[in-house]
Amino acid sequence: MVAGVLVTQLAADAIWASQLRAKSRVEANAAAQYMAHSAAGAIRFFRSLPPAYRSLIIQQLREMGGTRFFVNLNHAYVPVEPIGEQPLARSVIDTVGATLRSDLPNSPGFRLAFAWPDHLAVAEHDVRLNDLPESWVQHVLLLRPDRAPILVIQTEIEPGNWLYLAGLMPNPYFLRGNEAFAWDRLMPQVLSLAVVLLLGLLVVRSITRPLAALSEAARAFGQGHDEGARPLPETGSREFVTTARAFSAMRERIQRYIEDRERLFISISHDLRTPITRLKLRAELLDDECLRNEFEEDLDELDMMVKGALQCVKDSDIHENPTEVKLDVLLARMVRSAQLAGHAVAYQPSGLTVRAKPLALKRALGNLLDNALFYGQRAEISVDDEAGSVVVRVRDHGPGVPEEAIASLFDPYVRLEHGRDQNDNGLGLGLGIARGVIEAHGGRLELSNHPEGGLVAAVRLPA
Numbered sequence: 001m002v003a004g005v006l007v008t009q010l011a012a013d014a015i016w017a018s019q020l021r022a023k024s025r026v027e028a029n030a031a032a033q034y035m036a037h038s039a040a041g042a043i044r045f046f047r048s049l050p051p052a053y054r055s056l057i058i059q060q061l062r063e064m065g066g067t068r069f070f071v072n073l074n075h076a077y078v079p080v081e082p083i084g085e086q087p088l089a090r091s092v093i094d095t096v097g098a099t100l101r102s103d104l105p106n107s108p109g110f111r112l113a114f115a116w117p118d119h120l121a122v123a124e125h126d127v128r129l130n131d132l133p134e135s136w137v138q139h140v141l142l143l144r145p146d147r148a149p150i151l152v153i154q155t156e157i158e159p160g161n162w163l164y165l166a167g168l169m170p171n172p173y174f175l176r177g178n179e180a181f182a183w184d185r186l187m188p189q190v191l192s193l194a195v196v197l198l199l200g201l202l203v204v205r206s207i208t209r210p211l212a213a214l215s216e217a218a219r220a221f222g223q224g225h226d227e228g229a230r231p232l233p234e235t236g237s238r239e240f241v242t243t244a245r246a247f248s249a250m251r252e253r254i255q256r257y258i259e260d261r262e263r264l265f266i267s268i269s270h271d272l273r274t275p276i277t278r279l280k281l282r283a284e285l286l287d288d289e290c291l292r293n294e295f296e297e298d299l300d301e302l303d304m305m306v307k308g309a310l311q312c313v314k315d316s317d318i319h320e321n322p323t324e325v326k327l328d329v330l331l332a333r334m335v336r337s338a339q340l341a342g343h344a345v346a347y348q349p350s351g352l353t354v355r356a357k358p359l360a361l362k363r364a365l366g367n368l369l370d371n372a373l374f375y376g377q378r379a380e381i382s383v384d385d386e387a388g389s390v391v392v393r394v395r396d397h398g399p400g401v402p403e404e405a406i407a408s409l410f411d412p413y414v415r416l417e418h419g420r421d422q423n424d425n426g427l428g429l430g431l432g433i434a435r436g437v438i439e440a441h442g443g444r445l446e447l448s449n450h451p452e453g454g455l456v457a458a459v460r461l462p463a
Contacts, residue, residue, distance in 0.1 A: 036099030148172035344378035367430035372396035
């Protein structure tokens with residue numbers, strides 16, 4: 001918005017400046033022709049006078065006033081320091097010169113310049129304008145309160161006699177009117193831009209404040225932290241109110257779905273365990289040992305599937321309050337338990353903490369450690385602080401996993417051939433449960449093969 005408003009103002013200024021320059025050039029050239037005709041008349045008049053009368057006439061003009069030009073006679077050309085190069089001033093000088101040459105075709109030539117009155121030389125021997133009596137120039141040139149550029153015309157009316165004319169343009173400050181980007185013109189635009197930006201910020205803030213509340217509610221709901229959350233305010237634009245209502249309805253539907261899912265699996269557990277147990281007892285009564293073994297294997301598999309489904313639901317929906325968790329304490333207990341069971345686990349304390357649900361995080365990291373010990377015989381655990389994240393890496397020393405199969409390891413009931421050989425009782429749910437818990441904490445679980453062999457599970461949690 002800032003860029004758009006700024007570009008629009010600059011484009012408008014450019015158009016205005018172009019029109020202003022064109023108008024100023026037309027007006028200045030018309031005034032220049034008027035000045036040139038007046039100067040040509042004055043030159044004719046002084047050229048027609050006898051030399052002895054010229055000084056007398058000039059003295060009378062100085063005392064009585066009534067002329068457009070300050071007039072002086074010199075024996076040679078008086079050097080004049082011109083103002084800086086300006087296109088409009090150059091155009092006026094060209095117009096004045098062309099008009100004088102047209103009105104006075106027999107003149108030997110003209111010396112023209114615009115000069116500031118501060119140090120303007122008006123006579124020989126470096127006589128300055130400031131050295132003259134104020135009465136000589138107060139009715140002809142504008143010196144106060146603000147200086148104006150003076151047009152100086154010098155011409156040789158006869159050998160050894162130079163006529164010096166100095167006068168103001170009809171609009172003394174014509175050069176200043178040519179400045180399209182003057183401060184007095186830019187100030188209103190700067191103020192308008194500031195007002196537009198202030199109002200824009202207020203409008204944007206009023207729009208984004210409810211969006212921030214919606215974003216926070218979505219983040220909390222996605223991480224399972226929205227228990228007791230207040231409903232979203234239904235205020236603001238019509239689009240936001242519609243979105244807030246749709247989000248609230250979606251949150252209620254998903255919450256009901258989760259609750260229905262829990263009740264469903266609990267019911268399945270209750271309803272299936274009894275007939276499974278009854279079928280196992282009846283299978284024991286079968287005389288055919290081969291048939292009995294097949295029945296028992298099918299029933300064991302069914303029982304394991306029911307337990308696995310219940311574990312998936314319970315382990316991924318742990319109701320706890322987040323708190324500060326010291327990773328050294330949590331991991332040290334897990335490592336000590338694994339070492340007491342005869343496993344080789346290496347861990348170096350880090351002194352880092354994270355904000356998490358302790359039991360849920362312990363189950364997620366426990367699943368990763370169990371996988372490392374089941375499939376890799378020994379494991380190494382490290383904790384690092386990397387760019388605002390705490391990274392827990394669990395590495396095993398097993399055969400690793402084919403690169404194309406890594407993405408499928410998070411799918412439920414997916415087990416590679418090596419995993420089935422090492423752990424017959426596994427269900428292929430541990431990694432999926434661990435990833436769900438980690439993502440609920442705002443982190444992510446990444447799997448990769450170690451260059452020296454084995455699989456590395458990296459848990460990245462917000463610091």
